[in-house]
Amino acid sequence: MDNPNLIVTCVVGDGEAETGPTATAWHAIKYIDPAESGAVLPILHVNGFKISERTIFGCMDNKELASLFTGYGYQVRIVENLEDIDADLHNSMMWAVGEIHKIQKAARSGKPIMKPRWPMLVLRTPKGWSGPKELHGQFIEGSFHSHQVPLPNAKKDQEERQALQKWLSSYGPHELFTEKGDIIDEVKAVIPSNDAKKLGQRAESYKGYVPPNLPDWRTFCVDKGAQESAMKAIGSFIDRVFTQNPHSVRIFSPDELESNKLDTALAHTGRNFQWDQFSNAKGGRVIEVLSEHLCQGFLQGYTLTGRVGMFPSYESFLGIVHTMMVQYAKFNKMAQETTWHKPVSSINYIETSTWARQEHNGFSHQNPSFIGAVLKLKPRAARVYLPPDANTFLTTVHHCLKSTNYINLMVGSKQPTPVYLTPEEAESHCRAGASIWRFCSTDDGLDPDVVLVGIGVEVMFEVISAAALLRKRCPQLRVRVVNVTDLMILENQGLHPHALSLEAFDSLFGADRPIHFNYHGYASELKGLLFGRPRLDRVSVAGYMEEGSTTTPFDMMLSNQVSRYHVAQAAVIGASRRNEMVQVQQQELFTELNHNIVETRKYILANRSDPDDTYDTPSFD
């Protein structure tokens, strides 16, 4: 994409072709505008066998294959002349390049072909072709026995050793090497003298990225005290990023831009979908296809060739590409351990429509597990942010888009939520990763009985609401409220570059006060991060408990025990340990909060909506 003069061949094994992600990837041509982008020439290599069974494609005849791939939109050419496979493949590739050029020429001369039929090749050869034909009376060539190591005992078994010798000799080494063991000049002459033409030195595959030209995120900020959707705020920012970087930034999304309230990103560009007569031949920075696998594949390719991509998604669906993300992280870890791989942009996930706001879609759309997937990566790559409002989300996106080599996961709400921080405060908060929020703490957070911590926009709102509620009901209870926006600061000192030192941890959370964490994800993840910190018996953690339905936002807080009432209960229990004035009221306060829980659930059941004032910005007057 955005490499109009590049043609890439891609060989797909017939085993791999059985996978779902590959099965839908054939549709990818429908998202390539030949005016602005290059082309991929796919070669389906059908050798008939997987590890031990015949493949689906190996059992399909040429008519079936031609019909299938014609249906996908290709011109299909079968390459199977085993008598002279080199010539057959050569001619086929020349034909394919010609077809690609025709399509591109038409598009670039203002006469785009509707539904251009890109070429693809099916290469049929026997599995293990040219290897040993038989061993111990069993077929090797043309069977699954040639998978991996066809002659495993060549060291000890004479028959196998002879077969190995015969096989290797068949390549004619005496014709390819000189007596000294050097490669003969005729072979060497094939290597281009121009480095940039050597396959292994193509700039496209190693040249580091150019940082995007980013606008000032502060100009998109919202006034402190307002209510704003973080997604709307970053939508406008991304729109500007697109106009300032017309050929090097893209969004890949499973058709959720509109639903995720990111549609402002489309203000000056469109959806790139060539099969639709209304968007054909118009380019577009956004690809929306209902395959997270395809989005991830596009994102990886675009990033690895030096550009910048974003992948916004419903929270629950990113888990679909969990293993692809891990494989990518493994690749990039190895790449960065070499000397010649240059940095690439980070890959950037934006999770919204989270479990905390699933009033339409319900239980099936509640799954915050992708956070845990990122947490398990090497600390060098893993970055998870849960900005608490629109302004902090803006500085987070800005930070992520200019970072390199990370897997960035940003989690936030698409609904309007209170804006707590000015741009300057937001920047300072995000740089620190966490801070004490004085406006909702007792005496600016000094000498607390208990420390309440929010991680995630909706659950942080409940923490603030709990603090407001306690100030009214139990003014003697001294709370410190902390917001954590960068999850990795909680990891033990030395285990992650962002991890708080022991001193910094104590300065935020106190050295010996009870701490209650109200966390967006699964409690066990947070417990895994905190394990190893001193004095953990003072810590309690609440998080998503796999409880949910098609219900109101506040009912989700109640069902998963992260509501303001549950937070206040934890605060009362914690503070009672130290503050006798709280302790003498503990039982009454606790049961009153229980009563609030029961009554609110009744109200929600009866009215099918939350009490009217549930989402008013909490007041501390």
Place this chain on the structure above:
Amino acid sequence: MDNPNLIVTCVVGDGEAETGPTATAWHAIKYIDPAESGAVLPILHVNGFKISERTIFGCMDNKELASLFTGYGYQVRIVENLEDIDADLHNSMMWAVGEIHKIQKAARSGKPIMKPRWPMLVLRTPKGWSGPKELHGQFIEGSFHSHQVPLPNAKKDQEERQALQKWLSSYGPHELFTEKGDIIDEVKAVIPSNDAKKLGQRAESYKGYVPPNLPDWRTFCVDKGAQESAMKAIGSFIDRVFTQNPHSVRIFSPDELESNKLDTALAHTGRNFQWDQFSNAKGGRVIEVLSEHLCQGFLQGYTLTGRVGMFPSYESFLGIVHTMMVQYAKFNKMAQETTWHKPVSSINYIETSTWARQEHNGFSHQNPSFIGAVLKLKPRAARVYLPPDANTFLTTVHHCLKSTNYINLMVGSKQPTPVYLTPEEAESHCRAGASIWRFCSTDDGLDPDVVLVGIGVEVMFEVISAAALLRKRCPQLRVRVVNVTDLMILENQGLHPHALSLEAFDSLFGADRPIHFNYHGYASELKGLLFGRPRLDRVSVAGYMEEGSTTTPFDMMLSNQVSRYHVAQAAVIGASRRNEMVQVQQQELFTELNHNIVETRKYILANRSDPDDTYDTPSFD
């Protein structure tokens, strides 16, 4: 499957059809033997739009669709007569049922059709058809605006309310209901009087499963002291399960049975693959297709209709179906909360070819994260087992196959490993979930200086080797060795049905002694489980650290710091706190172990193999 007289229709939306798993699922007919199984009639419902963009299939014309699905192997019929869609669909379904019966009749009369062309329907109707045509000057019908709630403000907006009224009136309620609000008799007459013929009461969709007839697992056990592959042992057991349950147990696997050394399961049955001339029309209890998504889909359907399935896989690939597994668990949670859903078999995953033995495939094949996915399910469903040898694996598989409503994950090795326990000991150990292994503990584990815990077959072997090594080098150091086979026992009391009580935890691990866990998965998972247990500052945890390559088994142990030398180092540090005889030697012992690590790595680099005696059974004489 195994329901020869059942035909199931399945409506696939054109949005969903863009996903990878659906794209390859069309190949599923190739794994259905019409002699033994029923049929699925797929209906691709093309309405043209997703949430906000046109669909791929909506932009394909009938020729493209016919070509694609013909290539997949179907007879395609387009249903699109909007003038009389009911008649068109009726006639098309009659035709489809006729075609299905032809195929089945041929197969059941001994004249199976090779590559039978199963029917499928493409139903083309406008999105939001028969709903409001327009609103506020915008198209609703035939556009993405009809997705979800087309008239969101009907309560307040008069125009929307009128549109809603017009829309609902168009169904002619006065013709369908009596004046009292009851349904008219003509409609009621459609409902079958025979309950079993009512759509919602089909026995296939709710009738509980019949427990499988399981052989005695003890007869497949191996002698204590031998070395055996756990997969070979259970392969023979599964073979017997198949013969005793010829129509109600199946295996779904991504072509890894042979590689995972489970091929004995094929002794009396075959791979069910109809497109292959060599296996056509022969049935078979095993389906091997290189799509984990398809395996998972088959497994779910088979289980939910009362039968029993197993899904063996390379460890690293089960993460591919992580979100499908979670969705299934959500569905079953809700089902079990109703009164009328009966229990179904558990779904049973067998993970092998783990990161600990990936000498051929390397870093890309190292990913134990599926354990964490299961840990996050509701405690009622989550079960994770890591049996330490062949006999414990046998009793575990036996237990899982007769359990209901769980997500069972079993993790083990396909390589020969020592058998530590007799069948009786294995049963007792697995029932307890963990026990003190006296043969490798000092004085039967009494009064230890340090407790060493293994969870997972290879890392437990390293724990035992560390104990043997310490007995020689530092006989004064008193160790207790514990093996944990049931991961869930470590969860805090009350949080999981298997969780150890405080007393049981202390009896196994001691109340105040240092504990070192050598764990197969990511350390953070175990930390999340242990969090909340008292006195955690005495606990250290080692596990897979995302370090790996194509290297030797023992190098993997070294790279991830779970080798015997690392365990011994942890033991020396821990024991020094209490035992002065160890403490005075600590520095010497620790550096000697460091030296062992460095020298072994050198040896492996030089020889490309582990030292010869690495995998000898440790001796405690």
